Amino acid sequence: MRVIFKNSYDNDINLFEDRVHLLKYAVLLLTALVMPWVISAYYVGELTSVLIWSLAGLGLMLIAGHTGQVSLGHAAFMAIGAFSHLALMLRGWPFVPALIASGVITGLAGALIARPLGRMSGIYLAIATLALSIIIEDVAIVATPITGGIAGLFAPPIEFFGLMIDRNATPRAFYYLCLTVLIIVTLGYANLLRSPTGRSFLAVRDSEVSARALGVNVPRAKTVSFALSCAITGLAGALYAHQAQAVNYESFLVLISITLLLQVVVGGLGSMHGAFFGAFVVVLLPQIISMARSFINTNTPFNLGAYPGMDTAVFALIILLMIIYEPRGIYGIWIRLRTWLELFPLYRKGMFRRTRTYLKTERMR
Amino acid sequence: MSLLQVEGLSIHFGGVKAVDDISFSVEPGEVFTIVGPNGAGKSTIFNLISRLYEPTAGRIVFDGRDITRLPAHDIAGIGIARTFQNIELFDHSSVLQNLLIGRHSRRRTRWYEDMLFLPKVRRAEREDRRIVEEVIDFLELAAYRDKLIAGLPYGVRKLVEIARALSSEPKLILLDEPASGLSVEETIDMAWWIEDMQKDLGLTVLMVEHDMSLVSRVSTRVLAVAEGKALALGTSAQVQADPRVIEAYLGKQENHE
Numbered sequence: 001m002r003v004i005f006k007n008s009y010d011n012d013i014n015l016f017e018d019r020v021h022l023l024k025y026a027v028l029l030l031t032a033l034v035m036p037w038v039i040s041a042y043y044v045g046e047l048t049s050v051l052i053w054s055l056a057g058l059g060l061m062l063i064a065g066h067t068g069q070v071s072l073g074h075a076a077f078m079a080i081g082a083f084s085h086l087a088l089m090l091r092g093w094p095f096v097p098a099l100i101a102s103g104v105i106t107g108l109a110g111a112l113i114a115r116p117l118g119r120m121s122g123i124y125l126a127i128a129t130l131a132l133s134i135i136i137e138d139v140a141i142v143a144t145p146i147t148g149g150i151a152g153l154f155a156p157p158i159e160f161f162g163l164m165i166d167r168n169a170t171p172r173a174f175y176y177l178c179l180t181v182l183i184i185v186t187l188g189y190a191n192l193l194r195s196p197t198g199r200s201f202l203a204v205r206d207s208e209v210s211a212r213a214l215g216v217n218v219p220r221a222k223t224v225s226f227a228l229s230c231a232i233t234g235l236a237g238a239l240y241a242h243q244a245q246a247v248n249y250e251s252f253l254v255l256i257s258i259t260l261l262l263q264v265v266v267g268g269l270g271s272m273h274g275a276f277f278g279a280f281v282v283v284l285l286p287q288i289i290s291m292a293r294s295f296i297n298t299n300t301p302f303n304l305g306a307y308p309g310m311d312t313a314v315f316a317l318i319i320l321l322m323i324i325y326e327p328r329g330i331y332g333i334w335i336r337l338r339t340w341l342e343l344f345p346l347y348r349k350g351m352f353r354r355t356r357t358y359l360k361t362e363r364m365r
Numbered sequence: 366m367s368l369l370q371v372e373g374l375s376i377h378f379g380g381v382k383a384v385d386d387i388s389f390s391v392e393p394g395e396v397f398t399i400v401g402p403n404g405a406g407k408s409t410i411f412n413l414i415s416r417l418y419e420p421t422a423g424r425i426v427f428d429g430r431d432i433t434r435l436p437a438h439d440i441a442g443i444g445i446a447r448t449f450q451n452i453e454l455f456d457h458s459s460v461l462q463n464l465l466i467g468r469h470s471r472r473r474t475r476w477y478e479d480m481l482f483l484p485k486v487r488r489a490e491r492e493d494r495r496i497v498e499e500v501i502d503f504l505e506l507a508a509y510r511d512k513l514i515a516g517l518p519y520g521v522r523k524l525v526e527i528a529r530a531l532s533s534e535p536k537l538i539l540l541d542e543p544a545s546g547l548s549v550e551e552t553i554d555m556a557w558w559i560e561d562m563q564k565d566l567g568l569t570v571l572m573v574e575h576d577m578s579l580v581s582r583v584s585t586r587v588l589a590v591a592e593g594k595a596l597a598l599g600t601s602a603q604v605q606a607d608p609r610v611i612e613a614y615l616g617k618q619e620n621h622e
Binding site: 009010012013188191192194195196197198199200202203205206207209210211212213214215216217218224228270 | 415417436437438439440441442446447449453454455456457458461462465466467468469470472474476479480481482486487489490491493494495529533
């Protein structure tokens with residue numbers, strides 16, 4: 001096991017606690033950079049999806065995982081991001097300003113909605129945000145000048161300092177573009193979490209009463225968190241529009257909101273890693289299931305091709321087992337695995353037995 | 366001049382007069398204790414002072430400033446910190462994180478500065494950490510610094526909550542039953558901590574407590590309340606000898622048995 005000798009407060013303030021920690025992430029980044037040259041164009045596309053869903057998941061993680069406010073309406077903010085981004089690009093805005101503007105617009109929309117939503121909690125908040133997800137479908141049809149109505153909008157090609165970036169023609173360039181956006185957002189997110197703002201979000205999540213008593217303006221913290229969460233999700237929506245190449249009112253159904261929530265829960269609520277792990281599950285698990293099915297069909301006497309809906313059922317089953325047996329998500333498994341490796345012969349089975357946490361009532365309301 | 370003045374404070378929940386026309390004042394540097402039977406309105410007084418409840422009538426003046434209408438999240442900033450009867454820590458964070466959240470009322474950076482982690486954010490973080498470390502030293506919590514709250518024993522959690530309150534550098538600290546749920550030894554330790562806070566840090570302590578051994582040991586003055594009304598004010602011995610207190614306090618206990 002590695003022991004870090006801390007000799008400065010900066011050891012705890014820095015993003016990376018020591019060189020080894022930094023090295024691990026450098027290797028991860030290098031892998032991400034090399035990946036498109038190793039795998040086929042199709043999988044570059046899939047990996048790009050993972051990046052985009054990671055970004056959307058980070059958005060939801062901020063509000064659901066770190067501020068403790070469930071949202072079943074984040075597809076709506078993906079939609080706002082996607083439509084505003086495409087609408088601006090089709091009016092002649094270059095890619096980068098349009099992307100930034102879409103994030104800002106979605107963030108402002110989020111801030112506007114956060115005020116009334118901030119008064120709700122638990123199941124009521126879930127219902128209200130769910131309603132948002134449903135409303136956006138109709139708004140997308142009605143607001144024809146912006147959203148293109150029922151036909152929707154087609155994503156124009158991205159021109160980036162003379163470089164043409166297109167999902168099909170230059171999948172690697174698009175992958176790097178998404179990676180860049182994701183890294184910038186991830187760094188900003190990590191900075192938030194190690195500073196007073198992020199701590200105030202955690203305070204709101206764990207005990208609103210003591211947050212207030214310690215000087216946290218709870219409605220304001222919720223609004224900031226919701227707005228930032230929406231802005232990140234909006235960016236993901238804008239990138240998703242380029243990935244899907246066309247968006248219309250059917251692109252952001254309630255199911256997307258639920259998939260996003262599922263992603264952060266399966267990945268591990270309350271950790272940034274969770275959003276990334278969850279994205280791999282949401283994007284790649286259906287692929288793996290379908291590959292496993294065709295493998296069984298060709299190599300064994302069983303033919304599973306005849307049962308429709310089987311893939312979805314297996315997907316659902318895996319998710320269900322995951323939530324029952326590992327409520328801390330893949331991040332929980334990851335932590336255990338890491339500890340096992342670090343402590344190799346000394347790991348004990350009960351080390352991560354969950355300690356009892358006391359259910360907090362909302363007695364101050 | 367008194368540090369905290371409460372004048373005619375009342376709060377009515379429907380027909381229930383939880384606190385009814387209570388007045389008292391807390392002098393700088395004293396340990397002022399409120400005692401009373403269960404349901405007397407002690408914690409309600411605390412919640413009124415920390416502005417979690419809206420008073421029906423009366424005035425609260427702190428340090429010469431009327432705080433009766435101040436929002437709850439501004440209370441920590443003017444120098445009033447508190448603990449809760451049922452520990453309200455942030456369970457999924459470490460002790461250090463909890464204490465740093467305690468610094469929130471002294472924050473000088475805005476969210477976008479935090480997001481970019483500008484040099485001034487780092488400077489503020491270092492400064493916050495320095496003060497938090499002083500508190501950790503003071504309450505001897507160094508061994509628990511990086512431990513998660515969820516895994517800590519009850520007595521330590523009580524202490525961490527006090528540490529979190531101290532991190533905000535208050536002038537007045539409100540302790541809501543600091544000894545409840547503690548063993549005899551831990552209660553004696555708690556008395557030491559309270560005396561240290563008063564003498565070494567020069568803090569003013571306003572406390573609600575049931576444990577009379579702790580009350581008589583640390584309190585400068587004691588206010589007895591029952592059914593939302595003030596009964597007696599004086600030293601611990603005076604209050605315990607007051608016939609009305611004995612009637613309200615001990616009489617009630619006899620009824621229970």
